[in-house]
Amino acid sequence: MWQRLLLLWSSLIVAACASYSGSSLKPGEARLEDVQATMxxxxxxxxxxxxxxxxxxxxxxxxxxxxxxRLDSNGKLHTIENVLDEAHLATVRPGMSKEEVLRILGPSDANATAYFKARDELAWDWRYRGISSEPWRMIVLFDATTGKVRSTMVRPEQYLGADPNP
Structure with missing residues (x-):
């Protein structure tokens, strides 16, 4: 009895993980409909x-x-990748448009978006795991008028909103 429950529980966890990341989808085989049914x-x-x-x-x-x-021109799955990592974050550069940043990192955390009137600056924020798996934040600062990246910064999440050197 307990073995069956454990097996069922394990199967549910594996299925949830597969739909979360799409890891059960096979490149070259899965189509848009499969991706959306899974994810x-x-x-x-x-x-x-x-x-x-x-x-x-x-x-x-x-x-x-x-x-x-990413789906190829025939509508078949080409790749699935988690883009909130050091390699992808490092590709965001000053001068990029909002659209370019969205295509690299996807949508930011809407709850952490801020506008700074004095600087006419828009801040978008993404949460990610640092190298040591600790929570970090990537903040992209845009010129609000032009929509172009001014600068970026990364910080450990625990320091946001607090002085790291009290």
């Missing part, structure tokens, strides 16, 4: 000039993951 509707999506598509699946706002799904 749900995307938060954002883009159609590329070559016919390929990109879908963003943020798993927040308290989560650490945003999965970017």
């Amino acid at each position: 749900g509707p995307p938060a954002m999506q883009w159609q590329n000039p070559d016919g390929s598509r990109q879908l963003a699946y943020p798993r927040g706002p308290a989560g650490f993951d945003t999965f970017m799904v």
